[in-house]
Amino acid sequence: MSILNYFSKDPDKRAGFIFDFIAPVYGLVDGVLESGYKSSIHLLNAEIDLNNMSVLDIGTGTGAWAAMFLKQSNSVQGIDFSQKMLAVSEKKHPGINFSIGNAEDLSEIADNSFDLVTASYVIHGVTADKRAKILSEMKRVSKKHVVIHDFVGRTPLFTRFLEFMERSDYKDFKKNFCKELQIMFPETKKIRSVQGSGLYLATK
């Protein structure tokens, strides 16, 4: 993919370029995220029993978050629109079923297909209209639960720098996300908020 895509006005082209570009490095450093991911899963387990659930992880990247569900869940599937991220995740996590796709349009997946649909550090990067489409698709393909793991509160300087470079919509996301989730789902709950990261459970 050409570097010109980084300067594109089309946010999908820009994101595609960025995530393909950082995929090899992301795969090397995602272990750093692991301890935070583990404690989030621990707290999530206290809210809903993850045993034997079927899980769909959208924007799965190198699979670090999806892999957290492997121990308990019945099946774990990951979707991402970056071929290069998926190439890394397929090597790292053979137990997960990965496929290429855009989370804004999951029309190949039937309604109510998964017990749990989740996204970790995905929707902060997209504009409000895209967030609405993604949340709506997550809700449609989930039988009951949607879990969002993403930036909240005051994020570390390094994160802010990365988001600036990515030209993501994360400031608007942080301001409006809770309201957007409440509009989309009858029940929402903030499970955790620590060091600039939050864990939210939404129920259909």
Ligand SMILES: C[S@@+](CC[C@H](N)C(=O)[O-])C[C@H]1O[C@@H](n2cnc3c(N)ncnc32)[C@H](O)[C@@H]1O
């Ligand atoms: C910051 S990474 C997070 C990866 C992983 N979820 C984790 O927590 O380690 C964001 C991922 O979301 C993917 N992504 C962003 N928007 C997407 C979309 N509309 N459809 C599918 N994947 C998307 C990117 O390609 C990238 O792999």
